[in-house]
Amino acid sequence: MPQQKDTSRNVRRRIRAIEEPAFKGKLVIVEGVDGSGKSTQIRLLEKWLRHQHIPVFFTEWNSSQSVREIISKGKKKARLTPTTFSLLHATDFADRYERNVFPLLRAGYVVLADRYVYTAFARDVVRGCDPRWVRNVYGYAVKPDIAFYFRVPVDIAYERIMRGRPKLKFYEAGMDLNLSKDPFESYRIFQGRIVDQYESMVESENFTVIDGTLDIESQQKIIRQKVVDMLLGHKEVKYIPEVPSS
Amino acid sequence: MTNPTRQQMYQPIKFYAHGIPYLKDDKIRGRLIVIEGPDASGRSTQIELITSKLEADGHAVVNTGLKRSELVSEGILLAQQSHTMGKRTLSLFYAADFADQLENKIIPALEAGYVVLADRYIYTLMARAVIRGLGRRWCHNLFGFALVPHLVFYLDVDPAELVHRVFLKRSSLDYYESGADMGLSDDMYESFIIYQGLLAKEFYKMQKRYGLVIINGNRTIQEINMDLQKRIDSFLGSGSNGKLGL
Numbered sequence: 001m002p003q004q005k006d007t008s009r010n011v012r013r014r015i016r017a018i019e020e021p022a023f024k025g026k027l028v029i030v031e032g033v034d035g036s037g038k039s040t041q042i043r044l045l046e047k048w049l050r051h052q053h054i055p056v057f058f059t060e061w062n063s064s065q066s067v068r069e070i071i072s073k074g075k076k077k078a079r080l081t082p083t084t085f086s087l088l089h090a091t092d093f094a095d096r097y098e099r100n101v102f103p104l105l106r107a108g109y110v111v112l113a114d115r116y117v118y119t120a121f122a123r124d125v126v127r128g129c130d131p132r133w134v135r136n137v138y139g140y141a142v143k144p145d146i147a148f149y150f151r152v153p154v155d156i157a158y159e160r161i162m163r164g165r166p167k168l169k170f171y172e173a174g175m176d177l178n179l180s181k182d183p184f185e186s187y188r189i190f191q192g193r194i195v196d197q198y199e200s201m202v203e204s205e206n207f208t209v210i211d212g213t214l215d216i217e218s219q220q221k222i223i224r225q226k227v228v229d230m231l232l233g234h235k236e237v238k239y240i241p242e243v244p245s246s
Numbered sequence: 247m248t249n250p251t252r253q254q255m256y257q258p259i260k261f262y263a264h265g266i267p268y269l270k271d272d273k274i275r276g277r278l279i280v281i282e283g284p285d286a287s288g289r290s291t292q293i294e295l296i297t298s299k300l301e302a303d304g305h306a307v308v309n310t311g312l313k314r315s316e317l318v319s320e321g322i323l324l325a326q327q328s329h330t331m332g333k334r335t336l337s338l339f340y341a342a343d344f345a346d347q348l349e350n351k352i353i354p355a356l357e358a359g360y361v362v363l364a365d366r367y368i369y370t371l372m373a374r375a376v377i378r379g380l381g382r383r384w385c386h387n388l389f390g391f392a393l394v395p396h397l398v399f400y401l402d403v404d405p406a407e408l409v410h411r412v413f414l415k416r417s418s419l420d421y422y423e424s425g426a427d428m429g430l431s432d433d434m435y436e437s438f439i440i441y442q443g444l445l446a447k448e449f450y451k452m453q454k455r456y457g458l459v460i461i462n463g464n465r466t467i468q469e470i471n472m473d474l475q476k477r478i479d480s481f482l483g484s485g486s487n488g489k490l491g492l
Contacts, residue, residue: 066324066331067339074317081349082268083391084317087342091335098332128268136387140334 024108027101027142028227029116031198032150033191034172035157036212037219041150042114044220045227049110054231057104061115064095075171082127085171089120090137097141105142110231117141118149118205122197126190127177145230147205148223152212154192259353262368263390266349276356278393279478280367282449283401284442285423286411287463288470292401293363295471296478300361305482308355311365315346333378333427340371341388348392356393361482368392369400369456373448377441378428397481398456399474400449401463405442409435 028045030038042058049056062068071088074080080088101111117138124134162184170176173183174190202209208226210219256273259265279296283289297307313319322339331339344367355362368389375385403411412419419434421427425441426434452458461473 067335070318070320079317079350081345083266083345083349084342087338087345088318091338091342094332094335094338098335130264130267130390133264133387133390136384136390137338139384139387140381 023105023142025105025111026230027105027111027113027144028146028148028230029113029118029144030148030150031115031118031122031207032152032212033154033157033194033198035160036150036152037160037216038148038150038212039114040216041148041210041219041223042112044216045223046112048224049112049227055107055109056112057100057109058112058114059096059100060113061119062089062092064092064099067092067095075169080171080176082124082129082176085127085176086120086124086129086134086137089124093117093120093138093141102142113144116144116147118147118198118201121201122194125197126174126193146226147207148210148226149198149202149207150210150212151199154188154195156213157191158188259356260394261390262392262394263387266391269353271357274353274356275359276361277397277482278352278356278362278364278395279481280364280369280395280398281401281474282366282369282398282458283463284403284408284445285420286408286415287401287403288411288467289365289401291467292471292474293365295467296475297363299475300363300478306358306360308351308360308362309365310347310351310362312340312347312367312370313343315343315350317346318343333375334380337371337375337380337385337388344368344371344389345391352393364395367395367398369398369449369452369458373445373452376448377425377444397478398458399477400453400458400460401470402446402449402460403463405439405446407464408442409438412438 028042030042032038039060046056046058062071067088071092074084074088101113104111120134120138121131125131168183168187173187175183175186177186177190179189180186198207201207210222212219256275259269259272259274281289281293293309297309300307313322318339322336322343352362352364372382372385372389376382409419412423419438423441424434424438425444426437428437428441430440431437449458450460453460459477461470463470465473
């Protein structure tokens with residue numbers, strides 16, 4: 001058979017084939033307000049998947065090395081506007097996405113993300129950015145295979161956070177929104193508004209809701225079962241672990 | 247008695263798409279004039295000349311440009327030096343830098359009645375991103391918070407002439423201004439010519455949508471300046487010589 005000629009059209013076609021995201025991996029993410037217990041759960045899930053020899057990659061919000069320093073510098077000066085605040089976090093996300101999430105999904109990893117685009121959808125909109133604008137900024141990001149949303153009443157989440165950490169940072173408390181002069185009161189109102197945003201996405205973004213008031217073990221069991229169900233419908237993963245019955 | 251010049255009349259701010267919903271004051275008195283064009287096209291020389299002329303005529307002028315925000319300009323420089331940042335990450339970084347300048351410098355100056363002369367604006371950022379494969383619509387919406395300038399000039403210079411001017415300026419071709427990250431050619435000179443050609447093509451595509459006024463930049467500094475100054479004076483509409491009616 002004659003070899004295909006190296007015409008520019010063929011080259012273009014081959015490049016397109018490379019760029020086409022034929023994902024072999026799976027993306028599982030967790031969302032919820034601070035103190036909802038999501039980080040604890042995804043860490044447990046990660047440990048378990050690793051133990052089962054499944055290739056796993058873990059990534060979390062606001063953790064890209066190169067962008068993080070600049071964000072923390074900007075936050076110290078407290079001169080971030082809702083738009084720059086949003087764009088800096090979008091830069092952090094893009095860096096982790098281009099560097100890790102996208103290539104690893106294509107390589108067949110199970111990628112676990114502690115917070116994903118929905119954190120931006122919730123926070124930036126509460127801060128006053130246009131919801132359509134924020135969704136466009138993250139419009140290139142692949143949809144997760146499972147998006148766990150940890151539903152917890154604001155007061156419980158608030159109390160969990162207050163138990164461990166008596167000080168609140170400026171942006172964390174939403175002080176830039178002028179909700180209240182008292183950081184604690186501001187934080188409580190801010191978190192409440194974020195919960196409203198999350199709740200409005202449950203249907204449209206197909207969240208798998210986890211009752212964050214259950215004990216840690218019960219939550220983890222539900223999560224593992226959901227992940228196994230998802231992996232079972234997935235040919236690339238050869239070894240599917242069993243969820244031990246308690 | 248003279249009629250109030252256009253310069254003194256309040257106008258509502260116009261945005262490209264979603265705008266800045268949380269902006270309280272949306273009326274401006276000043277005017278935003280943008281000069282776009284490739285590296286070594288003579289933008290900064292022209293801006294200097296125009297600034298002096300406008301100031302001599304009694305206008306208050308503020309200069310602005312890309313990569314000048316305190317917030318992220320340093321980070322962008324670092325990122326460029328290490329060549330490790332993805333194209334989308336870099337685009338978002340630039341967008342954050344631009345947003346910072348827009349909200350903290352351009353808009354306040356316009357509200358106060360300044361003529362803001364911008365050395366490059368969102369068009370360069372969009373052109374760079376689009377020729378690197380990021381979608382046009384994504385880019386347009388990303389900058390949906392940008393103000394529509396009153397005047398946008400694009401200094402169009404033939405790539406062959408540009409190379410000449412770059413060498414006069416600093417005797418070497420810049421990595422990014424040559425598009426070296428795109429792998430267009432192993433030869434830096436050839437890469438520069440191809441890259442600048444692609445950018446120019448993109449600017450021509452943007453001409454209609456964004457109302458760019460294309461200025462023949464192959465002429466002498468004086469010729470270009472006369473052309474620009476005439477257009478700016480007639481826009482500002484302040485008397486026969488652009489002087490305030492004092």
